[in-house]
Amino acid sequence: MGLRTYIITRIILTIPTLLLLLTAVFLIMRVLPGDPVALHFEKKATPETMEALRHILGLDKPLWQQYLDYVWGVIDIGYLIQHGYPNLGKSMQVTTEDVGGQIFSAFPATLELAIYAIIIAVVIGVLLGVASSKKYNSVPDHIIREFGIITYAVPIFFLGIILQLIFGVYLRWLPTGLRIAPTVEPPVSITGLYTIDSLIEGNLYKFIESVKALLLPSFTLGIILSGVFVRLTRTNMLETLRLEFVTAARARGLKESTVTYRYALRNAFLPVLTMMGLQFALLLGGAVLTETTFSWPGLGRYIVTRINFRDYTAIQGAVVMFGLFVTLVSLVVDILYAYLDPRIRL
Amino acid sequence: MKEENETRQSILARLIPGFVSLTKHGPSGWMVIIGLAIVVVIVVMTAIAPWVAPHDPIKSNVGPLASPPSWQFPMGTTALGQDMLSRILFGGSTMLQVSAISVLICFVIGVPLGLFSAYVGGNLDKTFSLIIDAVYAFPGLVIAIAIAAVLGPGVVNMALSIAVVYIPSYFRIIRSQVLSIKELTYVEAAKSIGAKWHSILFKYIFPNVVPSIVTVATVNFADAVLTAAGLTFIGLGVSVSIPDWGYDLTKGRELLSNGGWWVITFPGVMIILLALGFTFIGEGLSELLNPKLQR
Amino acid sequence: MLEVNSLTVDYLTRGGTIRAVDNVSFSLEKGETLGLAGESGSGKSTLGLSMIRLIPPPGRIVKGEIRIDEVNIVDLPESKMRVLRGRKVAYIFQDPMTSLNPVKKIGAHFVELIRTHEPDTKKEDALERTKKVLGLLGILPERMNDYPHQFSGGMRQRIMIGLGITLNPNLVIADEPTTALDVIVQAKILDLLENLRRVYGMALILISHDLSIILERCDRIIVLYAGNMVEYASSAELHKNPIHPYTQGLLRSIPNIELSDQRLSAIPGSPPNMLNPPKGCRFSPRCRHAEEKCSLMEPSLIDVGNNHFVKCFAADNEGAAVE
Numbered sequence: 001m002g003l004r005t006y007i008i009t010r011i012i013l014t015i016p017t018l019l020l021l022l023t024a025v026f027l028i029m030r031v032l033p034g035d036p037v038a039l040h041f042e043k044k045a046t047p048e049t050m051e052a053l054r055h056i057l058g059l060d061k062p063l064w065q066q067y068l069d070y071v072w073g074v075i076d077i078g079y080l081i082q083h084g085y086p087n088l089g090k091s092m093q094v095t096t097e098d099v100g101g102q103i104f105s106a107f108p109a110t111l112e113l114a115i116y117a118i119i120i121a122v123v124i125g126v127l128l129g130v131a132s133s134k135k136y137n138s139v140p141d142h143i144i145r146e147f148g149i150i151t152y153a154v155p156i157f158f159l160g161i162i163l164q165l166i167f168g169v170y171l172r173w174l175p176t177g178l179r180i181a182p183t184v185e186p187p188v189s190i191t192g193l194y195t196i197d198s199l200i201e202g203n204l205y206k207f208i209e210s211v212k213a214l215l216l217p218s219f220t221l222g223i224i225l226s227g228v229f230v231r232l233t234r235t236n237m238l239e240t241l242r243l244e245f246v247t248a249a250r251a252r253g254l255k256e257s258t259v260t261y262r263y264a265l266r267n268a269f270l271p272v273l274t275m276m277g278l279q280f281a282l283l284l285g286g287a288v289l290t291e292t293t294f295s296w297p298g299l300g301r302y303i304v305t306r307i308n309f310r311d312y313t314a315i316q317g318a319v320v321m322f323g324l325f326v327t328l329v330s331l332v333v334d335i336l337y338a339y340l341d342p343r344i345r346l
Numbered sequence: 347m348k349e350e351n352e353t354r355q356s357i358l359a360r361l362i363p364g365f366v367s368l369t370k371h372g373p374s375g376w377m378v379i380i381g382l383a384i385v386v387v388i389v390v391m392t393a394i395a396p397w398v399a400p401h402d403p404i405k406s407n408v409g410p411l412a413s414p415p416s417w418q419f420p421m422g423t424t425a426l427g428q429d430m431l432s433r434i435l436f437g438g439s440t441m442l443q444v445s446a447i448s449v450l451i452c453f454v455i456g457v458p459l460g461l462f463s464a465y466v467g468g469n470l471d472k473t474f475s476l477i478i479d480a481v482y483a484f485p486g487l488v489i490a491i492a493i494a495a496v497l498g499p500g501v502v503n504m505a506l507s508i509a510v511v512y513i514p515s516y517f518r519i520i521r522s523q524v525l526s527i528k529e530l531t532y533v534e535a536a537k538s539i540g541a542k543w544h545s546i547l548f549k550y551i552f553p554n555v556v557p558s559i560v561t562v563a564t565v566n567f568a569d570a571v572l573t574a575a576g577l578t579f580i581g582l583g584v585s586v587s588i589p590d591w592g593y594d595l596t597k598g599r600e601l602l603s604n605g606g607w608w609v610i611t612f613p614g615v616m617i618i619l620l621a622l623g624f625t626f627i628g629e630g631l632s633e634l635l636n637p638k639l640q641r
Numbered sequence: 642m643l644e645v646n647s648l649t650v651d652y653l654t655r656g657g658t659i660r661a662v663d664n665v666s667f668s669l670e671k672g673e674t675l676g677l678a679g680e681s682g683s684g685k686s687t688l689g690l691s692m693i694r695l696i697p698p699p700g701r702i703v704k705g706e707i708r709i710d711e712v713n714i715v716d717l718p719e720s721k722m723r724v725l726r727g728r729k730v731a732y733i734f735q736d737p738m739t740s741l742n743p744v745k746k747i748g749a750h751f752v753e754l755i756r757t758h759e760p761d762t763k764k765e766d767a768l769e770r771t772k773k774v775l776g777l778l779g780i781l782p783e784r785m786n787d788y789p790h791q792f793s794g795g796m797r798q799r800i801m802i803g804l805g806i807t808l809n810p811n812l813v814i815a816d817e818p819t820t821a822l823d824v825i826v827q828a829k830i831l832d833l834l835e836n837l838r839r840v841y842g843m844a845l846i847l848i849s850h851d852l853s854i855i856l857e858r859c860d861r862i863i864v865l866y867a868g869n870m871v872e873y874a875s876s877a878e879l880h881k882n883p884i885h886p887y888t889q890g891l892l893r894s895i896p897n898i899e900l901s902d903q904r905l906s907a908i909p910g911s912p913p914n915m916l917n918p919p920k921g922c923r924f925s926p927r928c929r930h931a932e933e934k935c936s937l938m939e940p941s942l943i944d945v946g947n948n949h950f951v952k953c954f955a956a957d958n959e960g961a962a963v964e
Binding site for chain 1: 693695697723724725726727728731732734736739740741742743744745753754757758801804
């Protein structure tokens with residue numbers, strides 16, 4: 001089938017997945033705990049206060065109606081256009097604030113962190129994976145493979161804290177938290193990504209400051225993630241390097257570096273791309289811990305703070321956002337894959 | 347008494363050749379052995395802690411507050427004056443419990459689900475797969491956080507939230523294995539002699555699926571340890587009265603600015619070791635069971 | 642231009658050492674075609690790959706020399722060897738379906754080849770030369786921007802051949818150039834090779850298990866069995882006067898379409914286990930003329946006159962030993 005048909009089919013398939021997602025979150029967050037409002041107050045409030053809150057949040061309506069309201073809130077395009085974010089209800093803690101708004105102001109920070117982390121992870125992973133595959137079964141190969149395994153076993157926040165210690169406290173090279181030093185004003189928000197925005201603004205100083213703040217958290221995440229890519233690249237390269245077109249290329253006298261990169265890696269890379277998409281899911285989970293460690297004002301830290309406040313509507317909204325984002329990313333990855341490899345579209 | 351000793355001996359007699367044969371399988375075999383050794387040591391350490399630990403891990407002020415490692419307190423003391431060594435000895439128990447329970451839950455739910463879904467096939471299989479895939483794509487920690495936030499702290503709740511994240515992995519792997527085995531001739535042969543579906547499932551298909559289950563289980567264990575630590579870090583872990591590596595890791599942060607490295611380092615290293623131990627077992631096993639490319 | 646002396650290639654595997662090529666010597670002049678005939682596992686591919694020193698690990702050349710235009714390539718440093726590959730010696734691989742880079746356009750393959758060996762070539766010149774070669778191959782120049790999977794097997798093999806001759810090498814080795822193709826395309830490919838050889842004047846080594854092709858297209862023939870060169874003669878001589886029982890068996894097993902009542906003849910037995918080859922003459926277990934001494938000692942290569950060499954005791958009577 002053509003690319004267009006594939007895209008349309010794929011998008012249509014996303015709808016039941018999304019519905020499932022929303023339902024699951026609803027079940028977990030609204031049905032499972034019984035009464036979110038009671039949990040919120042931890043039984044320390046009067047019934048009148050609880051009832052009042054319930055009414056504001058619409059939690060006194062019958063369950064099925066709550067469900068419909070909730071689903072409608074997410075897909076309500078009118079609301080989305082008007083406010084710039086979907087209707088995810090109001091915060092339990094500050095009932096005048098929209099959860100959607102809070103989430104969308106926190107989101108770009110996580111996005112920026114995630115993007116840089118994945119780039120670092122892929123670069124480290126692929127380079128090490130290629131090096132490892134070229135020296136099959138040698139000492140460097142084993143070391144690199146061990147590295148891949150060990151990075152996975154290290155808790156993210158532990159690594160983060162250590163790096164903070166070394167670079168932030170002892171060496172004082174890099175800041176240990178916040179997106180940008182408190183003395184510097186953040187750039188005008190166009191994309192929400194400080195690095196890009198400061199470049200758009202033409203302000204080199206702000207750019208450098210935001211990069212400095214990004215370095216530690218994205219490296220922490222990146223190193224932990226790279227393990228998967230090391231292994232994937234290595235396995236795929238080992239397979240590809242023994243294919244005949246690689247030997248044929250050597251037989252034509254092409255340089256070894258050309259053979260490794262333009263012939264072997266380029267063909268082995270496609271699975272890495274898919275894995276990048278899959279890893280995004282892991283990344284969001286990891287971002288929670290990294291953001292908490294580095295006081296990074298993103299969605300992850302938002303969830304954690306909301307948990308401390310027992311703000312269940314906010315937590316629910318954030319989980320939905322995570323889910324939406326993951327679904328979107330996997331959709332994009334699938335389409336990208338089909339675009340790059342025409343054989344898939346069949 | 348004599349009979350008991352004899353049984354114990356014969357089990358050992360059977361196990362030891364098994365272990366020895368592992369070493370013959372090259373580096374992968376060694377990986378399994380090292381991993382097993384680490385895990386066993388930690389389990390034993392946790393088990394004998396009540397008898398071996400020099401102090402009560404929860405009791406505060408057994409020593410000077412926040413003092414570095416010394417002869418009296420080899421791993422130093424916490425900000426409340428608790429002995430770190432004792433806390434380390436006891437601290438693994440929560441993690442071990444959480445991982446073990448979560449693996450158990452996954453096993454009890456995920457394995458039969460995968461087996462049946464793949465065996466029955468058809469629309470049932472498609473429906474299950476769709477649901478499971480939706481869960482699978484979700485970032486594990488976020489789900490765990492959501493559930494833990496709702497259910498509250500506690501070993502079982504943590505285990506439950508981790509289990510929910512992992513069931514899809516078991517389901518998928520078992521399902522794909524069963525699907526490939528289902529078509530093999532000897533299963534057809536069994537059907538043709540009128541074997542009942544449950545005996546086919548359990549006698550023919552299940553034994554072949556076991557290797558993959560073991561691999562997933564070990565990864566599950568490792569991940570459970572790390573997720574438990576993560577949950578504790580966020581504040582969704584167990585209560586204060588139980589010594590826990592994750593808890594100390596979190597609390598140890600506060601001492602860092604004054605140069606207090608010991609409260610955070612020892613638990614951190616222990617967590618890494620435990621996770622590594624399980625990972626080694628899993629890596630080694632998967633390499634043994636699915637031999638990689640050979641020159 | 643090609644001289645091979647006592648070439649021996651071993652594969653050092655975990656199970657033991659396999660001697661894939663055992664003491665092979667021959668020579669080849671410009672414009673000549675040499676055929677390497679033998680079963681699978683006879684060592685013909687390994688022998689071919691030795692000519693460009695691309696024997697896959699764990700294989701190694703353990704003895705002998707290979708002289709291309711007087712230069713012994715066995716000890717040549719890799720950097721110098723790389724210069725020779727594609728330029729002085731070209732190798733055409735067996736399976737055209739897997740020999741081209743799937744994500745590279747056909748034209749790009751040629752341009753890359755040209756600019757690797759002649760880095761000062763301008764892109765336009767490289768493209769011009771590519772078009773010329775494609776013309777010789779019978780491929781429309783517009784197809785330069787197509788990818789390998791858009792071509793049929795026969796076309797891909799032509800592209801491989803094209804890549805081989807673009808830089809006008811002195812020696813081309815074609816490893817089973819027709820095995821993966823159907824019969825009609827086979828003939829076309831062989832004709833193409835023949836034409837190119839005449840135009841460019843290169844030496845050609847043709848490797849095949851199909852003796853009929855070798856007999857038809859080659860000037861001289863080496864028959865390989867279990868890594869050993871058992872017979873080496875001109876094509877005409879081999880056809881007229883095959884001495885080694887294996888060669889005789891091969892010739893007998895070529896079906897003759899004109900004889901209506903012919904039973905297909907085969908050589909009994911199967912190729913030896915190369916990890917533990919038979920003692921003495923490797924062919925003796927399957928040879929109908931085998932005597933006792935055949936399983937005790939290896940025969941030496943014997944010159945029976947007429948530039949015809951045989952490694953068999955049966956030839957003893959007819960000529961003097963060469964080794």
